[in-house]
Amino acid sequence: MSTLSFTHPTSWRCAACNQDLQPQKVAVTYLHSVFHVELMACSQCGFVLVPEDLAIGKMLEVEQLLEDK
Amino acid sequence: MDQQALRALEACCVQEEPPFCSAACPLRVDVRAFMAALTKGDTRSARRVLDRHMPFPAIVGRLCEAPCQAACKRIEVDSTLAIGLLERYCVAATEQVLKPPKMPAKGGRVAVAGGGLFGMTAALDLARKGREVHLFTPAKELGGTLEEKFRSHLPDDAFIQAASTLSGYGAHLHFQVRLDADALKAFAQDYEALCLDGNEIDMAGLPFAASTPDPVTLAVNDVGCFGGGAPNGPDFQVIRQVADGRRAALSVERFLQKVSLTAEREREGSISTRLFTSIEQVQPQAAILPASGAEYNSTEARAEASRCIQCECLECVKQCAFLQEFKEYPKTLVRRVYNNLSIVQGTRSANTMINSCSLCSQCTIICPHDFPMAALCRDARERMVQTEHMPPSAHDFALEEMRFTLGDACSLARHQPGMDASRYLFFPGCQLAGSAPEQVSATYQFLMDQLQGGVGLLLSCCGIPAQWAGDEALFQETLASLQATLDAFGKPELICACTSCLALVRKHLPAYASTSLWEILAALEHLPPECRTPTQPLALHDPCGARDNAGLRASVRQLCGRLGVQLHDTTMPEELADCCGYGGLMQFANQPLGRKAATVKAGRSEYPALAYCAMCRDNVAGAGKASAHLLEYLFPGKAGDDPLERANPGFSLRHENRSRLKEQLMHSLWQETAGDAPAHSALRLIIAPDLTSLLESRHILHEDVQKVIFHAEQGGNYLLNPENGHRLAKYKPVRVTYWVEYEATDNGFIVHNSYSHRMVLPEALP
Numbered sequence: 001m002s003t004l005s006f007t008h009p010t011s012w013r014c015a016a017c018n019q020d021l022q023p024q025k026v027a028v029t030y031l032h033s034v035f036h037v038e039l040m041a042c043s044q045c046g047f048v049l050v051p052e053d054l055a056i057g058k059m060l061e062v063e064q065l066l067e068d069k
Numbered sequence: 070m071d072q073q074a075l076r077a078l079e080a081c082c083v084q085e086e087p088p089f090c091s092a093a094c095p096l097r098v099d100v101r102a103f104m105a106a107l108t109k110g111d112t113r114s115a116r117r118v119l120d121r122h123m124p125f126p127a128i129v130g131r132l133c134e135a136p137c138q139a140a141c142k143r144i145e146v147d148s149t150l151a152i153g154l155l156e157r158y159c160v161a162a163t164e165q166v167l168k169p170p171k172m173p174a175k176g177g178r179v180a181v182a183g184g185g186l187f188g189m190t191a192a193l194d195l196a197r198k199g200r201e202v203h204l205f206t207p208a209k210e211l212g213g214t215l216e217e218k219f220r221s222h223l224p225d226d227a228f229i230q231a232a233s234t235l236s237g238y239g240a241h242l243h244f245q246v247r248l249d250a251d252a253l254k255a256f257a258q259d260y261e262a263l264c265l266d267g268n269e270i271d272m273a274g275l276p277f278a279a280s281t282p283d284p285v286t287l288a289v290n291d292v293g294c295f296g297g298g299a300p301n302g303p304d305f306q307v308i309r310q311v312a313d314g315r316r317a318a319l320s321v322e323r324f325l326q327k328v329s330l331t332a333e334r335e336r337e338g339s340i341s342t343r344l345f346t347s348i349e350q351v352q353p354q355a356a357i358l359p360a361s362g363a364e365y366n367s368t369e370a371r372a373e374a375s376r377c378i379q380c381e382c383l384e385c386v387k388q389c390a391f392l393q394e395f396k397e398y399p400k401t402l403v404r405r406v407y408n409n410l411s412i413v414q415g416t417r418s419a420n421t422m423i424n425s426c427s428l429c430s431q432c433t434i435i436c437p438h439d440f441p442m443a444a445l446c447r448d449a450r451e452r453m454v455q456t457e458h459m460p461p462s463a464h465d466f467a468l469e470e471m472r473f474t475l476g477d478a479c480s481l482a483r484h485q486p487g488m489d490a491s492r493y494l495f496f497p498g499c500q501l502a503g504s505a506p507e508q509v510s511a512t513y514q515f516l517m518d519q520l521q522g523g524v525g526l527l528l529s530c531c532g533i534p535a536q537w538a539g540d541e542a543l544f545q546e547t548l549a550s551l552q553a554t555l556d557a558f559g560k561p562e563l564i565c566a567c568t569s570c571l572a573l574v575r576k577h578l579p580a581y582a583s584t585s586l587w588e589i590l591a592a593l594e595h596l597p598p599e600c601r602t603p604t605q606p607l608a609l610h611d612p613c614g615a616r617d618n619a620g621l622r623a624s625v626r627q628l629c630g631r632l633g634v635q636l637h638d639t640t641m642p643e644e645l646a647d648c649c650g651y652g653g654l655m656q657f658a659n660q661p662l663g664r665k666a667a668t669v670k671a672g673r674s675e676y677p678a679l680a681y682c683a684m685c686r687d688n689v690a691g692a693g694k695a696s697a698h699l700l701e702y703l704f705p706g707k708a709g710d711d712p713l714e715r716a717n718p719g720f721s722l723r724h725e726n727r728s729r730l731k732e733q734l735m736h737s738l739w740q741e742t743a744g745d746a747p748a749h750s751a752l753r754l755i756i757a758p759d760l761t762s763l764l765e766s767r768h769i770l771h772e773d774v775q776k777v778i779f780h781a782e783q784g785g786n787y788l789l790n791p792e793n794g795h796r797l798a799k800y801k802p803v804r805v806t807y808w809v810e811y812e813a814t815d816n817g818f819i820v821h822n823s824y825s826h827r828m829v830l831p832e833a834l835p
Binding site: 011012013014015016021026027028029030031035045046047048049050052055056059060062063064065067068069 | 415416417418420421460461462463767784785786787788789790791792796797799806808822824825826827828829830831832
């Protein structure tokens with residue numbers, strides 16, 4: 001399965017680990033569906049960043065599509 | 070919902086019933102479409118309508134007696150449309166536009182004896198159906214014995230053209246044939262079916278066994294002989310000849326197909342229609358008479374056609390923001406709901422529509438046939454929940470709020486301080502407690518002062534959000550808890566401030582006494598001493614929850630009268646009231662539509678609004694209309710602010726007000742302290758006003774923001790932007806993951822942004 005990437009350089013750093021965020025493959029789920037996507041995350045603790053434009057954009061769109069399935 | 074229930078619901082809506090003119094027309098000419106085209110000056114499209122429905126429009130269009138005119142709705146306003154004259158204008162101004170198709174030849178030899186309009190029509194319809202038709206007439210041309218008074222209206226070659234039309238469809242025309250007994254006997258023997266045109270044949274002297282034509286089938290015997298049409302005389306009507314010809318052709322067709330001649334023929338000929346059309350807004354407009362005295366010119370025709378009011382019902386749609394939004398009327402909507410529920414795999418495209426109805430039943434009151442829209446949509450939601458197809462985002466926020474109200478933070482049930490029994494139990498409802506907590510306290514104090522036997526207090530929720538959401542299990546659980554409280558309090562009379570709570574309790578707990586706060590207050594001798602008369606005229610906005618409670622609405626008006634309010638009704642008063650957008654959780658499932666509904670309600674009067682439902686008050690205020698709750702005049706706040714200037718408190722403030730009210734009342738009335746507040750609630754937030762409205766629209770409560778920051782700060786798990794020192798954290802209390810961008814300062818946390826998503830990240834999985 002191909003992995004959709006939503007990574008881009010970000011100023012956010014992980015405060016706990018004092019690390020920059022790196023592109024990372026993660027599996028996000030909703031209503032029994034799993035999506036493999038690439039998001040920016042802390043390479044040490046795995047804290048995943050979901051930026052606002054993704055949350056209220058593509059992610060919301062997919063959520064609504066799944067809700068009507 | 071099964072097919073039968075679907076049909077019954079569909080039949081409830083009359084929007085697709087034929088208009089009065091078309092129902093009266095035995096040919097079912099679509100007069101409405103004809104008039105619409107003529108109004109636009111599109112004579113060709115008008116002609117297309119005639120070509121589609123009318124045999125030989127060049128003849129019938131000129132001669133029809135227009136029984137439609139007597140049925141025209143316009144007669145109730147001024148005078149009927151000149152439909153007949155307009156048809157004459159149209160056929161004179163145009164050539165044939167549409168040629169109805171001929172079906173492939175399929176055998177079946179039919180003789181038509183007589184060339185009058187009956188025989189011509191029967192021959193034409195049968196030829197179009199692919200039958201082998203032979204028409205016999207003693208005359209040299211078609212038209213039968215049509216009298217000169219009719220013929221004088223026709224072009225000289227009208228019947229030659231008609232013959233050419235018939236031949237074009239493959240009909241065989243035999244002129245100058247003697248239709249004597251031998252000929253008729255031969256037809257009966259040689260053809261599979263026979264049509265007899267009474268205009269040229271003596272139906273009383275047929276050379277074989279025959280009765281008078283059956284009124285439904287026009288059969289004169291059961292071996293395929295049909296008769297209609299009439300000799301010249303006072304009863305002769307052109308439209309009757311044509312209608313009978315069409316009826317006979319259908320009978321012949323059925324006879325040849327060996328199917329029932331009589332089944333489902335009730336809707337043939339002139340029929341009655343169930344269509345409802347309001348003429349309330351129709352302005353009188355004088356009929357246009359042809360200046361020439363005889364025929365219209367194009368300007369006159371267009372002007373006269375424009376008097377057509379395009380009869381339809383749509384009474385509910387005219388008022389309902391929901392039906393307008395989805396461009397449906399009940400009949401089409403019920404079909405979409407049915408289809409949505411029937412989907413096994415694929416996209417349920419009507420989910421949002423089903424969840425957008427306010428369930429307010431305004432349409433049902435307006436509908437001439439009481440279409441049960443609320444039951445339809447609510448039952449559909451229940452089905453969606455049962456089958457796990459309810460989109461979680463539709464009602465999650467409202468149901469979480471309901472759980473919060475029912476939980477320890479907000480709920481409270483106590484006898485009156487110092488008493489151990491309650492004759493009454495005051496139930497302000499969740500939204501009033503959230504919107505106007507000060508008035509709840511004052512009202513409760515007043516009730517305790519005025520009523521004997523003890524007035525207990527119940528801060529809780531009636532469960533209606535769960536019922537609206539179709540979550541029957543949660544609703545029943547909430548209802549059972551309410552019932553248990555009523556039992557524990559010795560079945561006191563429940564005094565509901567909220568009209569929706571009252572309606573719900575009366576419907577679902579009918580054995581328990583319940584009344585409205587308004588009826589209680591109206592029955593008291595005195596108004597509260599601190600009450601204040603509004604200084605300006607106000608429009609009373611009834612809530613949808615009071616639709617079925619005329620007594621309650623009268624009590625409110627009585628109170629307003631005693632208070633000296635200069636009261637006006639809205640344009641949709643009393644049982645016609647709109648929902649403000651809260652009903653049915655419309656504003657949660659469809660936020661933009663909720664706003665529209667509030668704006669519609671706010672716009673029903675030019676005066677500032679006076680409401681007696683807390684959500685109406687807040688939503689109308691949210692729509693930008695000055696709006697006050699009646700309790701704010703009966704029990705003015707201590708600060709003395711003008712209630713009309715109070716903004717919509719929004720979800721967050723209502724949420725906080727509910728828990729604060731419990732805390733305050735426990736302290737002031739029962740000298741108790743509420744349980745410990747959750748640790749996150751101590752966090753001080755600094756939120757800019759424009760961000761507050763963004764959070765409202767994103768359904769993010771201040772408490773959600775507090776939870777995110779609290780958890781982030783406690784564990785040190787957040788992202789940091791070294792450029793501006795902002796922190797970004799996330800937290801998933803139940804199903805939704807909230808993100809907050811904030812800044813820690815000595816005065817508290819400055820909130821810069823917040824958003825949420827429902828997708829679950831790996832680290833949030835259990």
